[in-house]
Amino acid sequence: MKPIIIKSLIVAVTLTVLSSSLARAEDPLASWNDGSAKQAIVEFVKATTTQGSPQFVAPETRVATFDQDGTLWVEHPIYSQVMYCLERVPALVKAKPALAKTPPFNTVLQLLHGDRAAMEKLTMKDLEKIAAATLTGMPVDEFNAEVKKWIAEAKDARWKRLYTELTYLPMQEVLRYLRANGFKTYIVTGGGQDFVRMYAEQTYGIPPEQVVGTAGGTKYSYDKNGKPFLTKEPKLLLNDNNAGKPEGIYLMIGRRPVAAFGNSTGDKQMLEYTKAGDGARLAMLVLHDDAEREYAYGPAQGLPNTKVGTFTQALYDEAKKNGWTIISMKNDWKKIFAFEP
């Protein structure tokens, strides 16, 4: 090839690369395939933020709420916070050696030593006992420091990556896109409010005051030098699941969301409450139908059943009936994780 042709080729290739990366930079939802889900988001944002639009929403009332587990990050095979609780047990046992022989803590030790069958032995009551022992009874500063340390180190067994790397890139794009359009983004999670607050700002750009979750009481007291501190009490104030989600939103935000995102029956009432408001509303449910790139579970649409993040056919039917949009991980998401090549 003559140099001039090579040069032209280089210029052409460069221009192509440049223009395609420019196009990508311009698309705030670049990890989404074109389709009804992506379209629903873009149309909702245009309708609610264009001055003069009949569906215009005043900036101060632009509230969008997001479930976390299964909506913003991976929740299978088990919620990350449950892993935290289990992995805190050795420290509990170290502090109180008698626990090594006390159920359910002995079962957790077996599980952590590789006996996977031990997981089956743990009942809901056992898990509640473990949660109470690992999430309450200590000063809030101590708990918060432990969570920060764990979240900076603990890794998921399948991807061998930090849990905070297992957030869904398409949903991160939605968070940023909504914020860029004047929406205040909230997490409304069945998970522990204090737990999620420890990483939500860094992971999702969502500050602690915009994290609503299952919350327990605290108790104000003084140390021996008269310095006040708060202790986490085993007293449930808000069970932020199912009907608890709209109740928690009313308590903590005091405004009805105009957009809400979930993925399971626990989000049903939040989406109903969101849609019951006047004007444009966006309600979306992530369907985990991608066994290859992530997990597949429902049991909606014949997907395998699960106890973690259940998406029933009844929920699917309610969504179709009420104009909620289903997000198919398999079809709507070009890329699931930021670390994918």
Added chain:
Amino acid sequence: MKPIIIKSLIVAVTLTVLSSSLARAEDPLASWNDGSAKQAIVEFVKATTTQGSPQFVAPETRVATFDQDGTLWVEHPIYSQVMYCLERVPALVKAKPALAKTPPFNTVLQLLHGDRAAMEKLTMKDLEKIAAATLTGMPVDEFNAEVKKWIAEAKDARWKRLYTELTYLPMQEVLRYLRANGFKTYIVTGGGQDFVRMYAEQTYGIPPEQVVGTAGGTKYSYDKNGKPFLTKEPKLLLNDNNAGKPEGIYLMIGRRPVAAFGNSTGDKQMLEYTKAGDGARLAMLVLHDDAEREYAYGPAQGLPNTKVGTFTQALYDEAKKNGWTIISMKNDWKKIFAFEP
């Protein structure tokens, strides 16, 4: 006088007026007299917001909390929300006529018909009964509409003005001054969270999600058309007084304030908790020592005792010991209300 002298005089007077009004426009705390209180606020803001200052506070952690009753607006002779509850009783009686002869509702009717001595008959238990009957048991939308209507019409007996006109101008200036310097301002009130949220945005520029108050539970259910709604339940979730203030701040904000403002023993723990953080902290207490322009009560510093907004000598002594600043309404405030001439 020769025209030229008159002209010069007019120019001179105009310039003086202009420059003094410019000076006033430049002082964000124009209703404050010069003194240690005003100085404490200005120095705190400079120290925490000047880049490179050793006490610089990152913008996202600039949280300032304000008690409402007695700190932002008048609380004597009785909290405005108590007036709301009492004035709702006739509507209750209209709906359930039997209440007209049932204590404590019959006593309230006497009181509203001008029998001031009837107030003395009401016990704390009576007031709780009246609060439960007027603040719970109805859909939140219905309650919110009633509060909005009342706050737009009801007037204080002494000034014959809307309650929302009885906010303290110097404190409104502090709210604006802090926000102009990147602080997020919160109300943390012993009053009802839902009640205060109905007017806080218009009255103080504080949105509902930044109002923390005494809060009850709600219950999610459906009307006959399947439309969901929330009902106010007679179940206390947070008593946002005394130790409940730091507990409420942790629950609803999740960050320790760097500045806190109060006026009574109910604010003591909030100020302690604020001051217990590292770095620059501002803790201030309004002392009602101006019987002429507002009210005088303590019993700190020999002021008359009161059950409404008690400021004990012990609180005064703790403030002096811990470097909290006392705001004397009489000496520190040039003007108390915006409507003053």
